[in-house]
Amino acid sequence: MEKETRSAIERATQKARSILENDFAEQLAGDYDVMVDGQVAENPGAHLGGHQKALRARIVASVQHKRMTGMAPKDAVADYLRDAAFTTLNRFVALKMLEARSLVQECITKGEASSGFVNEYLAFAPGAKFPDGSGYKIYLESIFDELSTEVKVLFDRRDPAAALWPRKATFEELLAILNAPDLREVWSEDETIGWVYQYFNSGDERRKMREASQAPRNSRELAIRNQFFTPSYVVQFLSDNTLGRIWYEMRKGDTKLAEVCKYMVRGYGESFADAGQPYADEDNVVPHRLQKDPRDLRIIDPACGSGHFLLYCFRLLLTIYQETWDDSDGAPSEATGNSLREDYPDSERFRRAIPSLILRHNLHGVDIDPRCAQIAQLALWMRAQRAYLDLEIRRENRPIIRRSNIVIAEPMPGDSVLVDEFASSLTPPILGRLFKEIVDQMTLAGEMGALLQIERQLAFSIHRAREAYVLQQERQGQGYLPGFAPERRQSELDLSGIDDDTFFEQAEEKIFTSLKIFVADAVNGIGARRRLFADDAEQGIALIDIARKRFDVVLMNPPFGAGSLQAKSAFEKAYPVTKHDILTAFIERGIQLSQPRSRVGAITSRTPFFLSTYELWRKDVLEKAPPVVFADLGAGVLDSAMVETAAFCLEVV
Structure with missing residues (x-):
């Protein structure tokens, strides 16, 4: 533009x-x-x-x-x-x-x-x-x-x-x-x-914030100071060399993305190794990459703003889904155990499903600014409607899209009275105690956003809650003759033989259901308070859900400079190597959220790549995910931001 x-x-x-x-x-x-x-x-x-x-x-x-x-x-x-x-x-x-x-x-x-x-x-x-x-x-x-x-x-x-x-x-x-x-x-x-x-938010507003304090004093200032829209060519460059390149390697070059992704970097005369085939870098052979069902390809922007990266990835995913369905021997999905063609044998039904599948399974975003949820969800919904139009799906035949994975990182409910009231309504009581622990651990979510390592902080709480509930069930079943133990009520969790992840999924579902009842039962004018409480609680649980996932692609234009003063101590403790600049912490976090051979693409200040202050970051973090593509872009890229930038892609070892 x-x-x-x-x-x-x-x-x-x-x-x-x-x-x-x-x-x-x-x-x-x-x-x-x-x-x-x-x-x-x-x-x-x-x-x-x-x-x-x-x-x-x-x-x-x-x-x-x-x-x-x-x-x-x-x-x-x-x-x-x-x-x-x-x-x-x-x-x-x-x-x-x-x-x-x-x-x-x-x-x-x-x-x-x-x-x-x-x-x-x-x-x-x-x-x-x-x-x-x-x-x-x-x-x-x-x-x-x-x-x-x-x-x-x-x-x-x-x-x-x-x-x-x-x-x-x-x-x-x-x-x-x-x-x-x-x-x-x-x-x-x-x-x-x-x-x-x-x-x-005007430039004058940002300037006054910087004059008042060198570091952001709260999450709002952190968000406003770093609102720099990513140019389309940068979005394409990073997406082409992460999601586009991953799919290109899975298909061994046999994909339309080879033409669509005009910024994808490819080696001259490169070839692709088969499964189990040894390769050598000097031979320009690309290691074998196992093909996935597209529903299992997860993309996240941990500082998503208006969702610019996600919008472009939506475009690439349309091609990925169609190419997969066209193959009769597509890989089975982790979610269903079937290939895409097996789950959608009818072409018309498949085409109707594509946009909602992309929003449900593939695209994820987190931001500390609540206004981003409005912008990004609207933008993705409009992109889905455009896809329906291109697919020639009439309005009356389009499925209603009710879900997107855009999450506001904010503290869980601050109303302690409602926290106690809701927690006491949860059954079994173990869930109430888990909910209150979650609320306590989410205190700095609004200041740290996706940097909050909530999945690590809650791992012990979730494990302890599961073990306590299993023990409670075992005790309740003792003292009965075989076949005479009371049947489990419908409202109770079935935790027989499950792990912590499955336990949390069941607990999450029960909390969401209970929140709806909690709001519906409101009387005497407290409905508005309860609705705000429930909205915050749902966003908090959704952030935990995202933090527990691992992604194939991480794309971002992260904030840079100092983090929020309110989270300074917790931030430095969580990121001792990358604490000098919030952008390097976001790169470290992106790698944490990834799995082996995932790709992390980002546009940031170029200074971490040569200043001595960031030497430990270069040695520690970049050894875990060395750069595979690097573009030194210089100044004037991020609109009014006075920063020299670099756009780069890392591949996790």
């Missing part, structure tokens, strides 16, 4: 943020008695109706929830304002992008004159056009409700960040900004949503 176009997106994003935050601040103070200085009235005003009181309860619950994480009252209200403005802007940016892809009818490009509102909505409800715009609002909310069945994180109206709606003048100004002529061409570009994410 050209700099002039990016500048237009930046101006529009900053202006939209300003008008939305000003409008919402006035609404909070004037309507809901929530002040920007952090003061919140104990009770709703008498001027509020029943619906407005319910909205206020969600807003207040969100502000209190933020305070539970340690925010000052003023900061909690400011953070809610940012969330509300960002969510609102993203929703209407999404509608513009969905219009451009014909995934929704024209709904905001011409405001209330948009064809979807005039020809579809008003045709059925001709009296629904009102001077105050309330009929148009109901129409747009109906679109949000429909989209929320698949992109819940952005369009769910129960989200406290969606409680506020811009007033008429602000709303019209917002639409004028998005419908400006200089933005007409950007809405069909996949990367537009990523630029909106980057430009939501």
Whole structure:
């Protein structure tokens, strides 16, 4: 995307943020008695109706929830304002992008004159056009409700960040900004949503943070300081030489990716060893790589931002899936024990399944910024819809996509009362104790993100919980004659002969089920608190789930410089060799999350490769995963970042 176009997106994003935050601040103070200085009235005003009181309860619950994480009252209200403005802007940016892809009818490009509102909505409800715009609002909310069945994180109206709606003048100004002529061409570009994410926080805001503290003081500052969108050619270079190259070697060069991956580095006259065949590097023979079912290829971006790497990998995976299905002797999947063709013998059914299979099995992302979940999930969903279009799958025949593996790294619930209440509701009680241990271990998740080695920290807790439950079952079965022991109730875990991994999977499923019940049973106005609690708990469990997996491909544009001050001690203890710069710790962590012959691709500052400060990193970490591709790119690559960069790929020994 050209700099002039990016500048237009930046101006529009900053202006939209300003008008939305000003409008919402006035609404909070004037309507809901929530002040920007952090003061919140104990009770709703008498001027509020029943619906407005319910909205206020969600807003207040969100502000209190933020305070539970340690925010000052003023900061909690400011953070809610940012969330509300960002969510609102993203929703209407999404509608513009969905219009451009014909995934929704024209709904905001011409405001209330948009064809979807005039020809579809008003045709059925001709009296629904009102001077105050309330009929148009109901129409747009109906679109949000429909989209929320698949992109819940952005369009769910129960989200406290969606409680506020811009007033008429602000709303019209917002639409004028998005419908400006200089933005007409950007809405069909996949990367537009990523630029909106980057430009939501201004350069002045980043500069003030650096002036106030050399190191990030918290997770928000760490995220904002490192929001640098990765250029497409860098994404392609790294993905081509990781995922593309792995598949190329599995297929011994017989793949369309040889043409698609234009940045893939190949040796002149290279050949491929068969299984068990000895090889020598000087003969330019590539070691044998066992072919996998594509459902077993796992890719992760541990600092995923708007999901740029994952979007490009989606494109490569479409080819990988099709080539596998075309082979009659594909490798069996670890998940099903069958080949892709055996699980999907019908071509039409297979084509309908491809996009959802990619999102369910292959692509994973983690970030410390909650806003990334909105952006990355939306971007991947839109990419899946484009794939359906290319595959000629009609809208009514497309399966609903409800799952993506984008995870927010944040502390587990900070509300100790709800933690105790939920833990005590879990059965058997061993699960309640395990849940509380998980909450304790996740305290620094928001500061460390994917760097938190939670799978190591919890390994003993999970093992101990499994052994305790097995012992409890054995004791309950003692004292009965053969055949007279009580049958296991449906709600109990079946742990006969299972390992720690399977135990955690069963425990995880039971916790998720119990969270849904915990929210559904909420009464007396605490539903909003419980829903926020459950959302945080689900994200925490999902982060643990990802950390326990091992990946074939790790791709990233990691943060660089100092880590968060709040996690300094824990960070240095976990990464004694790579503690000098958070980027080198991310490379070490990428290797930890990999398996033998996996590839790690990253764009980082080039300084760790020659400064003496990083000598131990070069000796220790890079011996475990030596570079196989290296491009010294220099300055001017990461937009406004004042850093000389290198893009490189490592292969884990």
